[in-house]
Amino acid sequence: MNSGSMTSGTITDGPALRDPHTPDSRLGHGADYLHAEHTLRSWFFTTDHKRIALLYLASITAFFVIGAVTAGLVRLALVVPDGQVFTNDTYNKLFTIHGVVMVWFFLIPSIPATFGNFLIPLMIGARDLAFPKLNLASWYVFMTGAIFTLVSVVLGGVDTGWTFYTPLSTAFSNTWVVPALIGVTIVGFSSILTGLNFVVTIHTMRAPGMTWFRLPIFVWTHYATSLIFLLATPVITVALILLIAERAFHIGVFDPAYGGDPVLFQHLFWFYSHPAVYIMVLPGMGVISEIVPAFAQKKLFGYKFVAYAAIGLASVTFFVWGHHMFVNGQSDLASVAFSVLSFAVAVPSAVKVYNWTATIHKGSLKLDTPMLYAMGYIGLFVLGGLTGLYLATLAINQHVHATYFVVAHFHYIMVGGTVLAFLGGLHFWWPKITGRMYSEAWGRISAFLIFIGFNVTFFPQFILGYLGMPRRYHVYPPEFQFLNILSSAGSTILAVGYIFPMVYLVYSIWFGKRAPANPWDARGLEWTVASPPPAHNFLTEPQAPKIPYDYPIQARETGRQHS
Amino acid sequence: MNPTDLALQLWPAAASATAVETDWLILAFTVLTLLLTVPVFVAITWFAIRYRQGEEADRSHGNVRSVLIEISWMLIPFLLTLIFFVWGARLFFISKQVPGDAMVVEAIGRQWMWKFQHPTGQSEINDLHLPIGQPIKIRMISQDVIHNLYLPALRMQMATLPDRYTELWFKADRTGSYRLYCSEYCGTDHSKMDGTLTLMTQADYAAWLQNAGARQGGQAGAGRAVYESYACGTCHDPGAKVRAPSLAGLYGREVKLADGRIVTADETYLRDKILNPNRQKLAADYKQVMPAFRNVIPNDDLDRLVAYLKSSGATAQQEATP
Numbered sequence: 001m002n003s004g005s006m007t008s009g010t011i012t013d014g015p016a017l018r019d020p021h022t023p024d025s026r027l028g029h030g031a032d033y034l035h036a037e038h039t040l041r042s043w044f045f046t047t048d049h050k051r052i053a054l055l056y057l058a059s060i061t062a063f064f065v066i067g068a069v070t071a072g073l074v075r076l077a078l079v080v081p082d083g084q085v086f087t088n089d090t091y092n093k094l095f096t097i098h099g100v101v102m103v104w105f106f107l108i109p110s111i112p113a114t115f116g117n118f119l120i121p122l123m124i125g126a127r128d129l130a131f132p133k134l135n136l137a138s139w140y141v142f143m144t145g146a147i148f149t150l151v152s153v154v155l156g157g158v159d160t161g162w163t164f165y166t167p168l169s170t171a172f173s174n175t176w177v178v179p180a181l182i183g184v185t186i187v188g189f190s191s192i193l194t195g196l197n198f199v200v201t202i203h204t205m206r207a208p209g210m211t212w213f214r215l216p217i218f219v220w221t222h223y224a225t226s227l228i229f230l231l232a233t234p235v236i237t238v239a240l241i242l243l244i245a246e247r248a249f250h251i252g253v254f255d256p257a258y259g260g261d262p263v264l265f266q267h268l269f270w271f272y273s274h275p276a277v278y279i280m281v282l283p284g285m286g287v288i289s290e291i292v293p294a295f296a297q298k299k300l301f302g303y304k305f306v307a308y309a310a311i312g313l314a315s316v317t318f319f320v321w322g323h324h325m326f327v328n329g330q331s332d333l334a335s336v337a338f339s340v341l342s343f344a345v346a347v348p349s350a351v352k353v354y355n356w357t358a359t360i361h362k363g364s365l366k367l368d369t370p371m372l373y374a375m376g377y378i379g380l381f382v383l384g385g386l387t388g389l390y391l392a393t394l395a396i397n398q399h400v401h402a403t404y405f406v407v408a409h410f411h412y413i414m415v416g417g418t419v420l421a422f423l424g425g426l427h428f429w430w431p432k433i434t435g436r437m438y439s440e441a442w443g444r445i446s447a448f449l450i451f452i453g454f455n456v457t458f459f460p461q462f463i464l465g466y467l468g469m470p471r472r473y474h475v476y477p478p479e480f481q482f483l484n485i486l487s488s489a490g491s492t493i494l495a496v497g498y499i500f501p502m503v504y505l506v507y508s509i510w511f512g513k514r515a516p517a518n519p520w521d522a523r524g525l526e527w528t529v530a531s532p533p534p535a536h537n538f539l540t541e542p543q544a545p546k547i548p549y550d551y552p553i554q555a556r557e558t559g560r561q562h563s
Numbered sequence: 564m565n566p567t568d569l570a571l572q573l574w575p576a577a578a579s580a581t582a583v584e585t586d587w588l589i590l591a592f593t594v595l596t597l598l599l600t601v602p603v604f605v606a607i608t609w610f611a612i613r614y615r616q617g618e619e620a621d622r623s624h625g626n627v628r629s630v631l632i633e634i635s636w637m638l639i640p641f642l643l644t645l646i647f648f649v650w651g652a653r654l655f656f657i658s659k660q661v662p663g664d665a666m667v668v669e670a671i672g673r674q675w676m677w678k679f680q681h682p683t684g685q686s687e688i689n690d691l692h693l694p695i696g697q698p699i700k701i702r703m704i705s706q707d708v709i710h711n712l713y714l715p716a717l718r719m720q721m722a723t724l725p726d727r728y729t730e731l732w733f734k735a736d737r738t739g740s741y742r743l744y745c746s747e748y749c750g751t752d753h754s755k756m757d758g759t760l761t762l763m764t765q766a767d768y769a770a771w772l773q774n775a776g777a778r779q780g781g782q783a784g785a786g787r788a789v790y791e792s793y794a795c796g797t798c799h800d801p802g803a804k805v806r807a808p809s810l811a812g813l814y815g816r817e818v819k820l821a822d823g824r825i826v827t828a829d830e831t832y833l834r835d836k837i838l839n840p841n842r843q844k845l846a847a848d849y850k851q852v853m854p855a856f857r858n859v860i861p862n863d864d865l866d867r868l869v870a871y872l873k874s875s876g877a878t879a880q881q882e883a884t885p
Contacts, residue, residue: 088751161748167725168708168750172674256726262709263724297616305633327711328722328747329729332659336652343648347641354636357603360610362622367611375607382603386596389644393592393651395585398658399718402711402746466589467575468715470746473754477742482571555624 032435036535047132048535053118054433055139060106060114061502063146067102070094072495075457075488083475091474092159093175099162100153104184105146107418108276111283112229113142113194115425116222118433120198122526122533123216125207125542130200138193141186149183152176161472163273164240166254166265170247178244185240188233191279195229198222207525209544213307216524216548217300220307221286224314228275228282232318236272239265263329270321278317280414281381282310284421285352288374291428292356294522295371296363298553302355309348316345326397335394342392349385353378363553368520369443373424376451380416384409387462405465411458423450423501430505431515435532438508442500449497456490523550578695578716578737578762584654585718592647599640658719661732662698670703672710672723672745675752676792685775686863688785689758691743692775693735694768700732711747714760720746735762752791786871789864798853808849814873819846833869 033050036042043051073094077085086094117135121128129135152158156176160169169177202215202223243265245251252258254265293300300306322330322338330338356378365371387409390396400406431437460483465471469480476484518527525542526533577583614620668691669680679701680686693699703712705723712731713720716739721731745756763771790796798807813828821844826832835842837860840853860868 083754088754092748092751092753159750163748165709165748168748172708172750262726296614301627302629302633305629326655327720328709329724329727332656335655339652340645340648343641343644346644347637350640351633351637353603355633357606357610358632360607360614362620362624363610363614364616364622365611365614366616375611378607379604382600386600389647390589390592393588393647394655395651395653395658395718396589396592397651398655398720399585399715401720402713402748463573467572468713468742468744470713470744470754472748473744475754477757479572553622553624555627555629 031534032530032532033535034435034532045136047128047136049117049121049129049132049135050533052135052139053114056109056113056117059143059146060110063101063105067098067106068495068498070098070101072491074098075491077474078484079488081476081478081481088474089159093157095472096158096161097153100149100158100180100184103162104187105149107280107414108191109142110280110418110422111287111425112222112225115287115429116198116283119429119526120201120219120222121205122529122537123219123524124202124205124210125525125538125544126201126205127537129197130205131197134193135197138190138197141193142190145183145186145190147183148186149180152179152183163269164243166243166262167256170243170255171257178247181240181244185237188237191229191233195226198226199230207542207544213304214544214548217289217303217306217310218286221282221310224310225279225282227314228279228317232272232275235268239268239272263325266325266328267321270324274321274324275317277413278313280418282313284377284418285310287421287425287428288356288377290524291370291374291424292359293549293551294520295366295368295374296360297521297551298359298363299549299551299555300355301358301555303548305351306355309351312348313345316341316348320345323392326394327401339392339394343389346385346389353382369440369447370424370428372444372447373420373427376447377417377420377424380412380420380454384412384416387412400465402471403465404461404469404471407471408458408461408465415454420450428520431519432526432531432533434509435515436508436512437515437519438512439504442504446497446500449493449500453490453493453497457487457494460486576716576739576741577718578735578739578741579733580736581654581658581733582716582718588647588650588654595643595647658731661700661730665698665700665732668693668699668701670701670712670723671706672703672712673706673792674708674750675756676788677712677745677756677758681772683772685772687775688788688867690761691758692761692763692768692771694765695735695738695762696765698732698734700730702728702730704728708749709747710745710749710756713744713746714741716741716760722747738762738764783870783874786867786869789868790871793860805852806849807853808845808847810872820844821846830869830873833872834865837865837868
């Protein structure tokens with residue numbers, strides 16, 4: 001860990017680095033990871049986890065734009081009930097692109113591949129991830145998969161929905177299903193490699209004194225996420241390869257015409273894709289668990305419970321996939337078991353929400369942009385989670401399954417949860433990543449716009465769903481038009497809220513105020529190094545804190561021991 | 564024709580006791596949801612104002628018995644929500660116990676239409692007429708991909724699988740017209756795979772059964788669905804990509820064949836051309852690409868299709884000429 005330029009006498013003043021107000025004369029600009037080298041080669045062949053995180057950030061932002069534009073076109077089409085804007089085929093291709101790109105190429109890699117990559121080594125006091133070359137390889141694998149899918153979208157389109165249900169996808173769709181599936185399968189390997197890298201890093205690369213219960217919750221949630229990457233992704237890989245084999249070589253697995261079982265695909269698909277919800281949600285919870293204590297200047301309430309809740313969620317989520325098939329011909333007894341297990345998943349999620357609220361209690365609050373996103377996140381995530389319980393209730397599911405109620409529910413979780421956490425994290429760590437401050441006023445305005453735009457877009461969809469509007473309907477009955485117009489109007493507000501950060505954040509890279517090492521007065525090792533961090537992360541051996549979330553305000557919690 | 568003419572609807576009509584109970588279930592669940600969330604939202608807002616940096620506030624902390632707090636806010640909401648798990652599971656099990664005296668209606672789903680067959684033999688396409696006050700079991704299967712028969716007024720749906728029968732049952736108690744849908748995405752015209760569920764008194768239903776077979780309008784209307792389900796329009800509609808003879812006003816017209824004969828396009832001619840298009844080649848310069856539908860299209864569907872072609876002549880011609 002010791003940098004070659006250091007003299008051994010100065011190593012002992014490590015703790016002084018943790019005072020945000022003491023500038024460190026040794027950390028001049030120029031040696032940071034952004035300016036260490038300037039060639040294209042130094043970016044595309046880098047093994048620095050921080051640069052790889054930025055490669056991911058650029059790629060997933062591009063995919064987010066594709067996903068958002070197609071969502072906008074879908075909302076445009078639904079302004080009129082009679083499907084006059086596009087043909088049915090075009091509409092089906094649009095919502096398929098939206099789903100495939102957003103789920104597989106934005107939401108799943110979003111927080112882990114960017115902030116996870118950037119922050120885990122900094123948070124645990126490591127020089128890099130355990131396997132830096134593998135880390136770079138996983139970005140190339142990701143881009144290879146993405147290009148397969150983009151090519152299939154441009155050349156032929158795909159119209160199966162992001163769920164690829166059989167036998168529609170194997171025998172009846174005439175679109176470019178196989179290349180799209182190859183792309184998604186390849187991207188799965190990228191997830192597996194990233195998960196493996198994180199698990200090994202967190203186990204073996206922690207700085208001296210950085211025990212498990214001194215790790216930030218962000219690291220805990222990424223550990224839990226990585227376990228899901230490792231254990232669940234191979235199942236979807238197998239399922240998609242079987243699907244490709246059936247479509248290309250007519251090997252009977254899912255299609256009854258060849259003796260297969262179409263519902264088997266749904267079991268395999270959701271055995272991955274339900275845990276995948278927590279791949280998207282857990283890292284977001286990690287981000288919020290960093291932001292809330294920093295902006296309340298108070299220790300996270302019930303740290304150990306929150307850490308265990310992350311592992312609990314990652315475990316229980318493997319046993320609830322059947323709640324996607326209550327009305328798909330699954331056995332009734334299985335449905336009852338999956339229903340009660342799904343209720344149990346809500347428990348660890350509730351722990352986190354209540355603990356964040358308790359953290360704010362008697363804190364010293366700053367309502368800056370990251371905190372506004374975190375508060376918005378809590379509101380939307382709670383609504384998304386509880387409507388998930390409605391869906392887990394068997395009798396309600398029989399009515400609202402596959403309607404707009406489901407669409408609203410999972411957008412509250414995915415956009416309300418993951419995207420708001422992503423944006424909150426982006427604003428929180430932006431000064432650290434770029435070394436620049438953004439416009440706080442514009443940040444707050446867009447946080448409000450996104451919160452309002454999101455609710456106007458998606459709340460009406462709960463009502464549409466209960467009224468019985470099925471999802472993936474291009475042509476719909478006229479009595480649903482008013483709520484659809486409302487939803488589409490909301491999506492324009494949401495779009496403006498998304499465009500603002502893209503402008504003022506990019507602007508700040510060149511014109512923003514230089515950021516100090518610790519602009520938020522936050523704890524955690526990543527704030528002890530300069531902004532942007534040196535290429536080698538730590539110039540002195542990092543000192544692990546005695547307790548995590550070592551903020552000025554500490555509730556004395558009894559009934560448990562500190563480690 | 565429309566089940567409702569309202570521009571804005573906020574609560575769906577309920578046509579059975581189960582549907583009403585499902586509504587009570589979700590309303591009661593919403594009350595619990597509000598009890599669990601409103602305090603959190605109020606607390607977050609209140610704390611954010613009360614404890615803003617720079618505000619004078621008591622920030623001293625006593626000893627917090629965190630384990631007790633953590634366990635209680637985990638367990639109490641969980642146990643409260645379990646009430647709704649039990650209630651929902653009970654309703655679900657009731658919806659799985661089919662009464663012995665249920666009237667059985669057969670349903671077939673295929674891209675992109677529903678076909679329903681009544682126990683007395685009558686069948687209908689996309690629309691379904693049923694009596695109230697009588698348990699009805701719909702036994703269904705799919706001819707191609709997975710579909711899902713969704714009857715929102717009864718708060719009920721069930722997947723239609725290609726490899727085995729599935730069923731749903733209900734006992735409606737309110738007459739009226741309601742929507743029915745396919746709710747499992749099934750390809751191009753998924754959103755057009757919908758129709759009207761008409762619930763009627765037993766007497767009206769008996770009368771409807773009597774008249775259903777004879778109504779020509781119904782036959783031709785159903786034929787339109789057959790025309791769409793076999794995608795005849797892909798080639799035969801005006802402006803279609805594949806150039807094929809227009810069917811507008813074909814019925815009763817004289818047609819010149821390749822062998823020099825001139826025949827009248829009557830019912831027999833239409834049937835033959837559908838079942839075996841290669842037999843009576845047209846004189847006009849068309850590439851013979853239409854597949855034969857012998858053994859593909861069931862006889863009852865063929866009747867409906869021919870009825871549709873007969874009836875659509877005049878209107879189709881108007882649409883075709885700009």
